[in-house]
Amino acid sequence: MGDKKQAFIWLEKAYAQHVNGMTVLKVDPGLDPLRSDPRFQDLLQRVGLAQ
Numbered sequence: 131m132g133d134k135k136q137a138f139i140w141l142e143k144a145y146a147q148h149v150n151g152m153t154v155l156k157v158d159p160g161l162d163p164l165r166s167d168p169r170f171q172d173l174l175q176r177v178g179l180a181q
Contacts, residue, residue, distance in 0.1 A: 138169050145173060152177050 141164075144152055155161060155170075156179045164170045174180045 155179055
């Protein structure tokens, strides 16, 4: 996931399609490089996983 822009494009598509895999956003280590990005925090909020 070296391309953050592309990663967020795919995450937004998954969110729009209500993909069940969105439930692991908070714990998937593959997403660690995205965690500090405000877009990721916004996505967590929309999915209902924000703290």
